[in-house]
């Protein structure tokens with residue numbers, strides 16, 4: 001947990017006050033809608049299909065029980081009783097009234113939270129590995145660096161009106177759970193001659209033109225991090241395209257001008273900017289690191305109860321098999337709570353569930369809670385002896401779904417149910433797939449399989465990096481779904497390939513079913529995942545399963 | 554049927570207040586406290602000392618008409634008296650009340666002005682506690698600038714506590730602040746410092762009882778040096794009542810004369826307000842897509858460089874300005890075009906001196922808005938040691 005300073009608190013309070021003022025001025029007419037738009041966007045307020053939407057940052061996915069409870073209060077008082085966790089470690093409320101938003105921001109400020117820079121053409125919420133500080137495979141906890149970047153980018157006077165939005169992700173582990181190469185800037189912690197630093201890649205992104213980030217610098221020492229980031233942003237602000245919003249991201253500049261040209265430009269700017277940092281940032285970095293309390297991990301407490309519960313209770317065992325990850329301390333586990341109950345909206349949590357999660361984090365998990373970019377909630381430090389009790393409490397709150405990484409653990413964007421840009425619905429498709437495979441009782445047999453669904457070409461559901469990706473389009477007023485195969489959003493990132501013609505909304509579920517049966521037929525054994533089989537065999541057998549008529553003809 | 558009404562005791566009310574305000578930031582405590590029925594009529598008490606300006610600034614932002622009680626012991630440094638006037642005028646505080654012991658009381662108890670050497674507690678009683686208690690008669694609660702870090706005796710104060718000297722509640726919005734928080738706040742809001750701070754007085758009281766502090770010493774070590782005394786009477790002692798001499802409030806500074814935009818003529822926005830263009834020399838104009846590395850201009854010589862903002866969403870001008878400043882340009886920098894009030898602090902922090910807008914925009918977004926937006930939030934960048 002990061003403990004906020006008085007400075008952080010004063011800052012968010014001031015911003016909430018300022019936004020209240022801006023809303024007033026919009027209402028009085030001092031601001032035109034055009035002028036109000038970027039201001040509300042800087043404060044996370046979108047205009048959606050049915051209403052305004054408020055997007056709140058959960059920086060690097062870390063949230064305290066008190067903050068979680070405050071989100072519950074907001075969901076209860078100003079929304080319809082639930083909130084939606086997104087793929088970028090934010091939470092969205094889909095039904096606030098504009099006049100209520102200043103009060104919501106005040107309520108957030110009370111617990112040090114805010115919606116600053118969760119939208120608009122600026123540096124967005126910095127994301128990081130949701131297992132940070134707990135994972136067995138970590139080199140260093142990335143969150144102090146993410147917090148340093150958050151502070152530097154917050155209200156940076158030069159970068160509030162960039163060509164387009166700008167995303168930064170940090171990973172402290174070789175297993176890149178933060179998908180850094182799909183961000184404008186991706187930072188991967190590395191060591192060189194005993195010194196810590198970052199491998200920096202630029203120009204990654206999904207969206208209409210999915211591109212994998214390219215390494216611009218193999219090693220930037222920690223002390224140079226902020227000036228180096230500032231150099232990249234300065235260069236981007238100068239050369240990023242402003243004539244076409246679909247070509248305005250850094251990835252297009254990298255593609256059009258070439259990584260070498262961008263590197264040259266960044267190096268020049270870096271030489272200008274480096275002397276302007278007097279080193280105070282490193283002192284602050286140390287203070288930030290100290291403000292992340294370390295969990296107290298006890299050794300010697302027996303884990304026999306855990307083994308006994310596994311033996312006795314098959315439901316518990318199946319949950320433990322899918323929803324636990326290795327902790328750096330052998331007696332502990334990282335628990336992922338699935339927000340993907342079969343048939344429910346992926347990523348939604350009710351205010352009751354938020355309260356239960358806050359309480360359980362305090363009771364069993366040292367008060368530490370995380371939000372993953374896969375729209376689940378993580379309790380990173382649970383002693384194995386507590387797992388059975390935790391699982392029972394989760395089940396009672398309808399949070400015990402055992403499907404992490406399985407076919408029903410689907411990422412889906414809001415789609416046509418909420419989003420003004422959508423061309424098709426995505427949530428109902430996710431619900432139907434999950435329900436269907438639950439009926440077939442095949443989920444655990446299929447094993448790891450990531451389905452990702454977007455409701456339009458903007459790809460917020462990251463369908464390009466789904467093992468199976470589904471893209472909803474509008475064909476002459478009728479919803480039509482395209483399937484991509486073989487995408488991967490981890491450190492072996494690859495962009496999925498389009499399988500063939502699309503399917504209507506009635507055909508898509510049977511098509512996915514055929515595809516999965518096709519995989520079960522061709523895999524070597526139960527240990528070969530869908531992605532591995534695809535990489536071994538290529539697309540043909542999968543296409544044949546999807547389009548049987550063609551294969552027969 | 555008769556209803557039983559329990560009136561909560563003061564400790565219970567205070568506990569409830571502390572619980573309810575638990576997560577509040579300082580300024581939020583202030584804002585809410587001023588209208589919390591639980592706290593009634595609220596005054597602020599300020600010594601206009603080394604750190605006071607932070608809390609005074611906040612109260613000015615929240616409500617500059619809040620009564621501010623300033624106790625003049627008549628033993629203060631002349632610098633403190635001058636500073637008190639400067640701060641009150643700059644922040645626009647409208648109700649500063651100067652509180653003094655009556656001449657009769659002083660003539661009776663301390664005719665030679667040496668009581669502070671023989672019996673400092675009695676002196677504090679005479680010059681601070683008694684007059685202040687009297688002045689607080691009309692109030693239910695009072696705001697102090699006390700902070701936990703200041704003294705071991707304050708290590709566990711909270712936002713709200715009982716006033717042992719009377720029936721009132723003390724409000725300590727800065728209870729949880731550190732010395733660094735105060736320093737940050739003062740720097741970031743560009744507030745005037747007490748002139749004695751730079752001479753080694755981190756905590757300033759009366760002249761006879763305060764001496765400078767050496768580097769590394771406790772900041773309050775200079776107060777009542779060599780005596781077993783760490784708190785002055787105001788925060789401790791229960792005094793007897795006497796007459797007070799309320800002083801006239803300081804008159805607020807007159808508002809800047811209104812400026813009327815004229816169609817067809819540019820309006821220049823600076824920290825001091827709207828004005829007509831006073832510049833008559835040659836202007837070097839740069840478009841928002843100017844490539845400084847290739848542009849064939851000798852910008853160093855220019856007296857005034859004007860950078861175009863074709864649309865307020867085009868932020869390239871901010872980077873151009875920053876780069877000119879980094880390259881050592883010292884002349885006047887002006888942002889020109891569609892810049893809105895909310896961008897004023899960004900423009901200033903990126904190195905611009907002023908903004909040029911047209912009369913239309915100036916009417917729609919009057920100076921009041923620019924001023925409010927320039928009362929900027931604290932800057933993370935400054936705090937991180939990024940030089941402009």
Ligand code: SF4
Pocket residue numbers: 413414415416419420421422423454455456457458459460461
């Ligand atoms: S992918 Fe399209 S439909 Fe889905 S949230 Fe993004 S913009 Fe909206």
Ligand code: SF4
Pocket residue numbers: 626628669672673674676677678680681758759761762785
């Ligand atoms: S600080 Fe010293 S002079 Fe001032 S009132 Fe107290 S004892 Fe007297």
